[in-house]
Amino acid sequence: MTHDLVYxxxxxxxxxxxxxxxxxxxxxxNQRAGVFNLGCEGIMCMGAFLGFLPAFFxxxxxxxxxxxxxxxxxxxxAGVAMGLxxxxxxxxxxxxxGIAGIGLQMMGWGVxxxxxxxxxxxxxxxxxxxxxxxxxxxxxxxxxxxxxxHNPMVYIAFLMVPASWYxxxxxxxxxxxxxxxxxxxxxxxxxxxxNRVRYQAxxxxxxxxxxxxxxxxxxxxxxFADDLVAGRGFIAVALVYFGRWSPLGVLxxxxxxxxxxxxxxAIQVAGIKFPYEFAVMLPYVLVILVLSLARKARMRGPTHLxxxxxxxxxx
Amino acid sequence: xxxxxxxxxxxLTGITKRFPGILACNNVSMRVARGEVLALVxxxxxxxxTLMNILAGLYQPDAGTIAINGEEVRFHTPNDAYARGIGMxxxxxxxxPNMTVTENVALGLKQHHRFMNLDLKATRARIxxxxxxxxxxxxxxxxxxxxxxxxxxxxxxxxxxCFGAQLLILDEPTSALTPQETDDLIDRLKRxxxxxxxxxxxxxxxxxxxxxxxxxxxxxxxxxxxxxxEDHTPAELAALMTGREVHLPRNEGLLxxxxxxxxxxxxxxxxxxxxxxxxxxNLEVHAGEILGLAGVSGNGQRELAEALTGLRPVESGTVRFxxxxxxxxxxAAMIAAGLGYIPEDRHHEGIVPRFTVKENLxxxxxxTPRFSWSVVLKLGEIARNAESLKASFDIRCSSxxxxxxxxxxxxxxxxxxxxxxxxxxxxLISVYxxxxxxxxxxxxxxxxLLARRRAGGGIxxxxxxxEEIMNLSDRIAVIYKGRIxxxxxxxxxxxxxxxxxxxxxxx
Ligand SMILES: Nc1ncnc2c1ncn2[C@@H]1O[C@H](COP(=O)(O)OP(=O)(O)OP(=O)(O)O)[C@@H](O)[C@H]1O
Ligand SMILES: [Mg+2]
Numbered sequence: 001m002t003h004d005l006v007y008x009x010x011x012x013x014x015x016x017x018x019x020x021x022x023x024x025x026x027x028x029x030n031q032r033a034g035v036f037n038l039g040c041e042g043i044m045c046m047g048a049f050l051g052f053l054p055a056f057f058x059x060x061x062x063x064x065x066x067x068x069x070x071x072x073x074x075x076x077x078a079g080v081a082m083g084l085x086x087x088x089x090x091x092x093x094x095x096x097x098g099i100a101g102i103g104l105q106m107m108g109w110g111v112x113x114x115x116x117x118x119x120x121x122x123x124x125x126x127x128x129x130x131x132x133x134x135x136x137x138x139x140x141x142x143x144x145x146x147x148x149x150h151n152p153m154v155y156i157a158f159l160m161v162p163a164s165w166y167x168x169x170x171x172x173x174x175x176x177x178x179x180x181x182x183x184x185x186x187x188x189x190x191x192x193x194x195n196r197v198r199y200q201a202x203x204x205x206x207x208x209x210x211x212x213x214x215x216x217x218x219x220x221x222x223x224f225a226d227d228l229v230a231g232r233g234f235i236a237v238a239l240v241y242f243g244r245w246s247p248l249g250v251l252x253x254x255x256x257x258x259x260x261x262x263x264x265x266a267i268q269v270a271g272i273k274f275p276y277e278f279a280v281m282l283p284y285v286l287v288i289l290v291l292s293l294a295r296k297a298r299m300r301g302p303t304h305l306x307x308x309x310x311x312x313x314x315x
Numbered sequence: 316x317x318x319x320x321x322x323x324x325x326x327l328t329g330i331t332k333r334f335p336g337i338l339a340c341n342n343v344s345m346r347v348a349r350g351e352v353l354a355l356v357x358x359x360x361x362x363x364x365t366l367m368n369i370l371a372g373l374y375q376p377d378a379g380t381i382a383i384n385g386e387e388v389r390f391h392t393p394n395d396a397y398a399r400g401i402g403m404x405x406x407x408x409x410x411x412p413n414m415t416v417t418e419n420v421a422l423g424l425k426q427h428h429r430f431m432n433l434d435l436k437a438t439r440a441r442i443x444x445x446x447x448x449x450x451x452x453x454x455x456x457x458x459x460x461x462x463x464x465x466x467x468x469x470x471x472x473x474x475x476x477c478f479g480a481q482l483l484i485l486d487e488p489t490s491a492l493t494p495q496e497t498d499d500l501i502d503r504l505k506r507x508x509x510x511x512x513x514x515x516x517x518x519x520x521x522x523x524x525x526x527x528x529x530x531x532x533x534x535x536x537x538x539x540x541x542x543x544x545e546d547h548t549p550a551e552l553a554a555l556m557t558g559r560e561v562h563l564p565r566n567e568g569l570l571x572x573x574x575x576x577x578x579x580x581x582x583x584x585x586x587x588x589x590x591x592x593x594x595x596x597n598l599e600v601h602a603g604e605i606l607g608l609a610g611v612s613g614n615g616q617r618e619l620a621e622a623l624t625g626l627r628p629v630e631s632g633t634v635r636f637x638x639x640x641x642x643x644x645x646x647a648a649m650i651a652a653g654l655g656y657i658p659e660d661r662h663h664e665g666i667v668p669r670f671t672v673k674e675n676l677x678x679x680x681x682x683t684p685r686f687s688w689s690v691v692l693k694l695g696e697i698a699r700n701a702e703s704l705k706a707s708f709d710i711r712c713s714s715x716x717x718x719x720x721x722x723x724x725x726x727x728x729x730x731x732x733x734x735x736x737x738x739x740x741x742x743l744i745s746v747y748x749x750x751x752x753x754x755x756x757x758x759x760x761x762x763x764l765l766a767r768r769r770a771g772g773g774i775x776x777x778x779x780x781x782e783e784i785m786n787l788s789d790r791i792a793v794i795y796k797g798r799i800x801x802x803x804x805x806x807x808x809x810x811x812x813x814x815x816x817x818x819x820x821x822x
Binding site for chain 2: 170171172174175176178179182183185186187188189190191192193303311312
């Protein structure tokens, strides 16, 4: 009985983490480059809706199998566009990043909801991605089902963790990103175009947030609704701090949050006497607790986070 | 980037650069030949850094041209300047603290950037090669934040040399170095002139004399003198720089034994790395005296100043100020009791860079009745205060509404000095007060400190410049590894004695 419960919580929690993980890794690149994008939530909303749309329209036609792939592509493209917009406002026009982020969030949320009512209307489901057990690995007792019996996007998202690490720490671009967020003046003096790097990071971050949003509508809920994203974009931003700007840390944060969420669901399903409202709060409370108790490591993060770069400004 | 062609001759013609409200460079022309060391000197805010930033491709000039070997060049970005063999070591270090030395250099070595793969091995090899060739020891795998200021300086030099610099611009490379490190650097630079040309900025004319072949003097953005170094004494150069004779004042007063006002007893304080930076330190400052604290930096000076001002917790021992136990009292309590502080890091601790000059001048006093009616600031009085301090302390800024951070280093220092001295502190802790400050301002700061002493204030003067300490102090204490090794009166103190004590040799 307890064995089953634990198994259920874990095997449900792993795919729950995908949307957060994608968005949060993207946000990590933004912040490493010196820009924090609170609009992540808005991008996820747009990604969720625009990803859903092709799958919805192609549902019955001969192209149905491609609907989902197309959905992810559209969502990523929309994310890039929104990242670009955010870069224009905060990097080129040097607007206050926090305020611009809130604007982007409201825009994404509002536009997605409006378009949804216009084109789709009521609640309609889509097929979703079939799960794809990895040969051999999925047979491992206990762990196999938890880790290796999911849809392909889960594997892709988890592969993004080492890929992000490599990109950030082992490539010239990653080096530039880290310098641009920590000591933009130094990067500039060595001939690195700080603003261009920030544009690129914001576009990458946008694409990943878009994918994260599309995962919610295409694979997790298999439908779209206004409040589908439900603050996950903000949690993604928090997880970047929580994970101390490292891919592994972000992964840990995403897993912690999603496991708390599946625990919360399990509590409800098992009919344990526990006020439902408190159960829903659990993951959020956990994140706040961990964030405030975590040791503040200095010299690790991007110290120029949130500061627009202006070469001729000395302060 | 291919190795740049040798620079036989660099010519600047008519360079002009304006910032809002200020003409930073005014029709500047100068020339540097191969193997030559040109010293660029001038008062704080004269435009030296601005001119060099133009040469390094960071700033765009409003007018004027740069020519290399007779061919006109335009630098739109620092890359363009590097490609022509011009490298600059900036006044404030341009290093990313949370990256290793190798990564810092790799940032600029674009030929080691491969698609999706960074060739750190090649960069590391290049660093080792350059560091051996120029005898500049460095650990390529260390993180920059772990390095001392002197080591960071070396990394900056190596970085610039790795990029293939033919002309090296050094903007006040010695202002934060210890005397030994400075001598060392000058020696190395002398040897480098066999291969490179150097433009060297410094406020210390002794260094200029020692290293340079020619001197150019900037004043208010314009070249006022250009000539051979050997034809002029440092005093002449100082006069040309400021337009008048400069005499650093000396403490000629009699030693008066006033009551002890600031005392440290058996002070134990931890440094940033967790070790005891102060290890049972005893010290007392009397009213009406300047107590000089000599020592190689890093022996606990910073921690002492912070412990006395309430910025750093005291583990054990006591701090007494005006006969009251003030151990671990808040900075606000120390300020209210009448303690003044000129911090080491003027940009981050001395001022709020984004605040205007007039706001920075009342940072410690704005809640007093003079500057506010309970919750409303008296803006008129704040402005009047700023104007009068600007005049009496000769603060050079376009207006007192300019951001504090836009001022040149020496003028920021004057803002801090003005704020602290206007409060007539009973005791003043002054840490490296003339670091990076020009001769004229140095003279001014010294005379202000002496005036405060005459008015009965006690001053703790922390400095690495023996010259400064010996000129101003009544008594001199030498700090070594977190303790006071010995206290000498100014009559007993000689350079040799102090030098030995600073190296930790007591008798
Ligand atoms: N980015 C900037 N924005 C506005 N004003 C500036 C800027 N850079 C320099 N200035 C102003 O231009 C003048 C020249 O400054 P600069 O830094 O070149 O002086 P400097 O000769 O290097 O002085 P120091 O010896 O203190 O380093 C100063 O009045 C300074 O306030
Ligand atoms: Mg300068």
